[in-house]
Amino acid sequence: MTPTRYVPHSAADVEEMLAAVRASSVDDLFAEIPEEVRRREPLALPAGLSEAEVIAEARRLAGKDTPATQLVSFLGAGVYDHYVPAVVDAVVSRGEFLTAYTPYQPERSQGMLQTIFEFQTAICELTGMDVSNASMYDGGTALAEASFLAGVQTHRGEVVLSAGVHPEYRQVLATESAGYGPRPQTVGLLAGAATDLDALAAAVGEDTAAVVVQQPNFFGALEDVPAVAELAHAAGALLVVVADPVSLGLLEAPGRLGADIVVGEAQALGNAMDFGGPGLGYMAVTTKLMRRIPGRLVGETVDLEGRRGFVLTLQTREQHIRREKATSNICSNHALNALATLVYLSWLGKEGLPELGLHCARKAAYLRGRLLALPGVTPFTEGPVFREFAVRLPRPAAVVVDALVPEGFLAGVPAGRFAGQYAGLLPAEGGDVASAALDDVLLVAVTEKRTRAELDAFADALGRALASDEVDRG
Amino acid sequence: MADRGDAPVCRPADVDRTTIYEKSRPGRRAYTLPELGVPEVPAAELVPESLRRSAPARLPEISEIDLLRHFTGLSTLNYGVDSGSYPLGSCTMKYNPRVNEVAARLDGFAGLHPYQPESLAQGALELLYELERWFAEISGLHFTTLQPAAGAHGELTGLLIIRAAHLAEGRDPKRIIIPDTAHGTNPASVVMAGFVPAPVRSDARGGVDLDHLREVIAGGDIAGLMLTNPNTLGLFDEHIVEIATLVHEAGGLLYYDGANANAVLGISRPGDMGFDIVHFNTHKTFSTPHGGGGPGAGPIVVRDSLAPFLPVPLVEKGEDGRFFFQYDRPQSIGKVRTFYGNFGVLVRTWTYIRSLGAEGLREVSEMAVLNANYVMEGLRGLLDLPYGQRRCMHEFVGSATPLKQDGVRALDVAKRLLDYGVHPPTTYFPLIVDEALMVEPTETESKDALDRLVEAFRSVAREARDDPQLLHDAPVTLPVRRLDEAQAARRPIVKQQFPEDAEGGA
Secondary structure, three states: OOOOOOOOOOHHHHHHHHHHOOOOOOHHHHOOOOHHHOOOOOOOOOEOOOHHHHHHHHHHHHHOOOOHHHOEEOOOOOOOOOOOOHHHHHHHOOHHHHOOOOOOOHHHOHHHHHHHHHHHHHHHHHHOOOEEOOOEOOHHHHHHHHHHHHHHHHOOOEEEEEOOOOHHHHHHHHHHOOOOOOEEEEEOEOOEOOEOHHHHHHHOOOOEEEEEEEEOOOOOOOOOHHHHHHHHHHOOOEEEEEEOHHHHHOEOOHHHHOOOEEEEEOOOOOOOOHHHOOOOEEEEEOHHHHHHOOOOOEEEEEEOOOOEEEEEOOHHHOHHHHHHHOOOOOOOOOHHHHHHHHHHHHHHHHHHHHHHHHHHHHHHHHHHHHHHOOOOOEEOEOOOOOOEEEEEOOOOHHHHHHHHHHHOEEOOEEHHHHHHHOOOOOOOEOOEOHHHHHHHEEEEEOOOOOOHHHHHHHHHHHHHHHHOOOOOOO | OOOOOOOOOOOOOOOOOOOOOOOOOOOOOOOOOOOOOOOOOOHHHHOOHHHEOOOOOOOOOOOHHHHHHHHHHHHOOOOOOOOOOOOEOOOOOOOOOHHHHHHHOOHHHHOOOOOOOHHHOHHHHHHHHHHHHHHHHHHOOOEEEOOOOOHHHHHHHHHHHHHHHHHHOOOOOOEEEEEOOOOOHHHHHHHHOOOEEEEEOEOOOOOEOHHHHHHHHHOOOEEEEEEOOOOOOOOOOOOHHHHHHHHHHOOOEEEEEEOOHHHOOOOOOHHHHOOOEEEEOOOOOOOOOOOOOOOOOOOEEEOHHHHHHOOOOEEEEOOOOOEEEEOOOOOOOOOOOOOOOOHHHHHHHHHHHHHHHHHHHHHHHHHHHHHHHHHHHHHEOOEEOOOOOOOOOOOEEEEOHHHHHHOOOHHHHHHHHHHOOOOOOEEOOOOOOOOEEEEOOOOOOOHHHHHHHHHHHHHHHHHHHHOOHHHHHOOOOOOOOOEOHHHHHHOOOOOOOOOOOOOOOO
16 A cells, blocks of 8 residues: 555655554554454545645636625624735745644744734723733633633622624524523613613622623724723623724724723634634733633743743643633634734824725715615614725615625625524514614625725615616515 | 754744734725715714714724735744645644635635525535535434634534434433543533533543543433544544443433544445434535634534534535525424534535545545554654554644653644644643644655655654753744743733733733
């Protein structure tokens, strides 16, 4: 037998090695596996392919897709099509980073350790917090971990969330909280899509571990974070802010508004959309909570001779040391995505992030104005927004989206797909039940990649589609 | 002082360790933005003052070339599988094929938005559909979710399914049996799923101690058992069928931690061993890169009776041949992460399995086991091999206790191996072996590389005897020597200290 794919041995190597280990055959190596659980017939999988064939097959599948990047896309709702500069891939493709393990041997892993330290710094700078970990999986699991942390810190049994928090994040939190951590409770939104602060105040009590709001919220509305902070802290609860990191060039750092924990999704900072993953969850906390933060944490130190170096630190929080007493089970994280984000944020720099934010906000404001001027289109999100907003259409949003694809537009995300997560959480409108009312709501995101000409063409196309009989109700 | 011969002693010139923030100079920049083309509305009109940024994030101001040199410089201080042997036990640091990277970067995959219409993502859905079925075949079980982001996340998902399955039958047992050789994620996941770990001892041959298992089971309230097979000692548990029977008879479900699946692809399937739920670490067994800590993917496969509890959505194929996400699953535990999993990682996984096919996958395990046995044989006499009378699978655990008489510990061996240009094995794990060194060469290391690895061990063992101080001093050839981890923990500095900030740590 001559192994061929990714195994370097020649047939002679194999023979020599079998002799060295006193095995009569390769099969003999597995003699300790009981025969009743040995598999003798081959797995029912397609036969292997050469590299040329496998990449052709991958291209064939990829060719069946029309990715958002090839259309004029206004999709957002947690994943955004910002431009990723070429330097990002140049760095993350370096084999020394790409093919390294978690930096358990710090002397041989200084490169990765220093980039994590620099990433932690960037996240702290963006959020205005004291301590960031090395990354989480995604925004949803980061939120679940924030809830667990708040429960342990406060010894309380409930977490109160705004319905403005991404519905999938809330689903993840609910799922992962089935047997552990504070029980989630959700409060609704007012007309205009901001959180109902009176309902929030009524829901918060002496068993509330944390209050969670998203900024900007799922529908793009800006929340009154200072008011929520006051309300949470008055009850002895922590404030958790789910923050869109791209917005933090323009919007105030949550840490300066009273946040105790900031979490979110940083895919938009230098990562491809990748059908939703791998993105980049992040978590930052105050110094007070440092010893409870989940996941890897890198700290600066010196070597025997006083040279600067970096190490994984406070590891007694972690599963490989503390096992069942760890602050989380997280082991693998999203380090390479964090590296991409660090490179991207370094490329943008101190001036670039605010400029990008303003750029997106201006384009979003312009498009919003154009759309709201169309007959029958009304605001769902009211007040200022960053780069995303929701409008109510005179037709089902999903139908409108489909109708505009042939014209080259992805008009936005129909909010109706999240109706299940909004039952009873939206104000009733003219006797309509709120969830049904979401069917007409379209969530529209505008990144710097959209040109003025595209915005105008999209508004015109939407106007035509809404006027057309072909896009009929239902 | 013994003759140090050709032992590595040279020290590199000091390398640049300034951070990117320290390289920042006002007014420098790398970024460009497209034309605005819409009215330049002032920020004050877009965001109310109470919510507007009061001071910018102190991100670096740096030119593009200096940015690239900074990170290129840091990469040279790092070490990956592309650099050399990486026999880190339980981590399966095999070659990460570059063609996987090419496939994952195809715009038809990387450019997909998770909420774009399914009709525009049929290729991606087909890929996920195939992969779900391939994992079912490889595991010997039936239904797959590709959503978990990592092995530990797969564990949590599997445990939540165990919980839901018991609750559906009106039971709520609390104890999950875990061997003393288990990965640390196992007990941590057990707690996060609302269970309590019930430890079980290993026997003299390194497998689950059946008598103790019976004792633990007799304590009642058994929800299930988590097991890695081969286990973290690199040993296949000879009593697996009996273990499965005992746990099932107690009403428990069996969870297979797939961290060590690289030993058994196409050779012995967890489903055939009696397991009910399996996770795979694509970043171990299926060649997706670890990326310095992630991202990975931790798909899980379950027996058909547990399928109703899998998270939403699953990928299905309609009668018209179109693929779609199925959300209508009333008994589902819910969602364990946003969207559909780490799709980009799953494309790499798909490419790997499609490249190798059934025969190639079996060869992976055969050669992984051959390589591990070959290195174990080479180290016989140098290290204590507490289970050396048995055939190891894809990895083995040695012990540095014979070197203790010279005052040398496993940590010193590991640090000295760094000077010989190889990455050391996992140290001090599993916990039941004193001074453990856990070696997993993987199938992609050549005989020459394995010989060099053994030779490096041999040199270090000789030095331990002749001049142990060399080991205590190691490493001496790297950009830094041993780092003061105690100081890092005592006074944590976990972000850049800017000159204008007040003094002090985080």
